[in-house]
Amino acid sequence: MLKLILRTFITVSFLSGFSTFVAAAEVKQLDEGVVSIASRTTALRSQGIKQAFEEVILKNSGTQSALLNETIKKQLGNASSLMTQYGYFEDDGKLFLKVNFDHKHIISLLREAGLPVWGKQRPLTLVWLVINDNGQREIINDASRDPSRQVFNQESATRGAPLLFPLMDLDDSMKVGVNDIRGNFTDNVADASLRYQSNYFIMATIEPQGSVYRYQMSLYPREKSAQSLQLTSVINTSGETATIDEAVAAIVAATSEYYVGQYAIADSGEQKTTKLSFADVTDMKQLVAIERYLDQLSAIKSASIGRIEGQTIEFNLSLFGNEADLHRLMALDPRIETVTTNSQQNLDYSAIGTQVEAHKETQIYYWKGQ
Template identity: 70%
Template sequence: MLKFILGIFVIFPFLASLSASVHAADVSSLDEAAVSIESRATTLRSEGIKQAFEAVILKNSGTQAALINPVVQKQLKSASSLMTQYGYFEDAGELYLKVNFDHKRIIRLLRDAGLPVWGKQRPLTLVWLVINENGEREILSDGAISSSRNTFDSQSTSRAVPLLFPLMDLDDSMKVGVNDVRGRFTDNIANASLRYKANYFLIATIEPQGAVYQYQMGLYPRDKDPQALQMTSLITSSGEAATVEDAVTAIVAATSEYYVGQYAIADSGERNTTKIAFVDVTDIKQLVAIERFLAQLSAIKSASIASIQGQTVEFNLALFGDEADLHRLMSLDPQVGAIESNNQQNLDYSSVEAVEAPQKETQIYYWKGQ
């Protein structure tokens, strides 16, 4: 009997980040997974390696559909050929098999299969969940000790989706109550969410309905569209589940699938290229850091320096997707900041004469580092 280990990917200890700017999370351990295993028998180890392989594929693609892709299924039969090392460890009296895979070959496999690749930059999601576990409705807090929280930890690990939960201290309790979450009073919840600096917040409920559990969820951006009267959910999902654990799994899966659509990038098959520039590059150490950053972005096939003028460095980029994919992905990373283009300002006037369409401006960034 094999099952996925809990807790390798840690749900974020966000107290230290409350004073920081909004940021995504860098997810580590994308090349490894661990499964519990009954013994060190060769047959069980072989099966465990396959399950660990599937877990790593899910982490790096973000979508369940990747597991049934024919190319992935073919590789599954020889999953050990992509393995770099394995080992056993014990935790709470249970034996685990930990497996590491060649990350570059995993990414190449996903590319060959035409699947999206989700890099290590992942959006941070604050979860406002009302659940009825002890005979009364309550908001699941950061300090909660419960089976549902354990399941969130497990799903966060298996899908590599960074999650955090509200403290539900006096500040939170004064702004958000159970009825706010159940009624989806988004203004109250959005206001309370600001202190956590997450990219998105999730509003969800899980409640018993006879022999099953009814769940509902909606995912919202951190900031409201200034032209909108109220916040609109990016996705919604609802349904019935046999257990609380199944409901949590469905909620996290729906969230992950949305993020895959936004931030995971498949090879378009086209030769898309663009240029970007970094300003205020003051030394070689900073330049090397920028080059390393660009090299690991899942949107970029290759990056090379086009020119260096003073403290401005321009890069030529070959892309897997399109420019929108690239800039959306870069907007997640706390190491970079974008400088808005002045192009739009130049268009905000009327003229009786025809005006040539301006050339597309190079997007300018600046390096903030760690």
């Protein structure tokens, strides 16, 4: 059952055919923590609830530093007050405690603590990993039984950072070999990555070096930016660990921390507002779906319909962060397509609520739905 949990906490949408993986993934079970436990005693259950609470905080904030926040540490002493249910199950002869918490209260707690909140829609990352164990180098594929593959699953679930691995079928093998990854030949790997439609891809190696393991990793966006002549990494990191498992954890942690900086949004403390529009809204079902979508975005405090003109719906939004945060977050969602921007006179609002005329562009989106 635990393996099932690790496999299903992330939902990746598919269109027809393998080559149309939809970029980004929706992370499920953000209110749930699962911890290994020795027995069903009250004392161990209380300890397990606290561990599960820390897991949920980590998944919803994305950053390890959230666990050091004084507000979070204070709530940890009374974690059970936010619990909605708990239960035990066994897997491979081991006992586990599964705890669910009130998700709205978890988000409110993070906001109160001044911490970033990472929403359900998160970048999907393709992992190209060469691992050297027992003197053999290999590229870890999706079906690999190498123990590191399961560790990636576990770290992905703990961090709430969706990952996938290449098939390494004939198409992949013709384009990417061990030396391409070890030599950091980005063009070959970037070309092979396109079929997966992930938002980012990792090129990484884990190799023994004396009594330790040395890891190196680089994270790349799917495509180069319009301003760049070549694809450049957004993070590069390396280090030494005692085990392969620790190296895997370090790679996933570095990836997650970068995404938190890009997509998790803290309350700025300012009263920031903006407008955006959805075009070609033809029925009430679409409108309700759009309203629900906006309401759950971690960048938005509140959303209301400001204007309806034909089949275009304009929304007034109050933001936790800024407009760039909002649009960067929306760009991840496969249900959203950018149409254009519409230059017009919009009303912006100062922190004290005074209306000010400002010439701005309203971003227009198209709702593709599921």
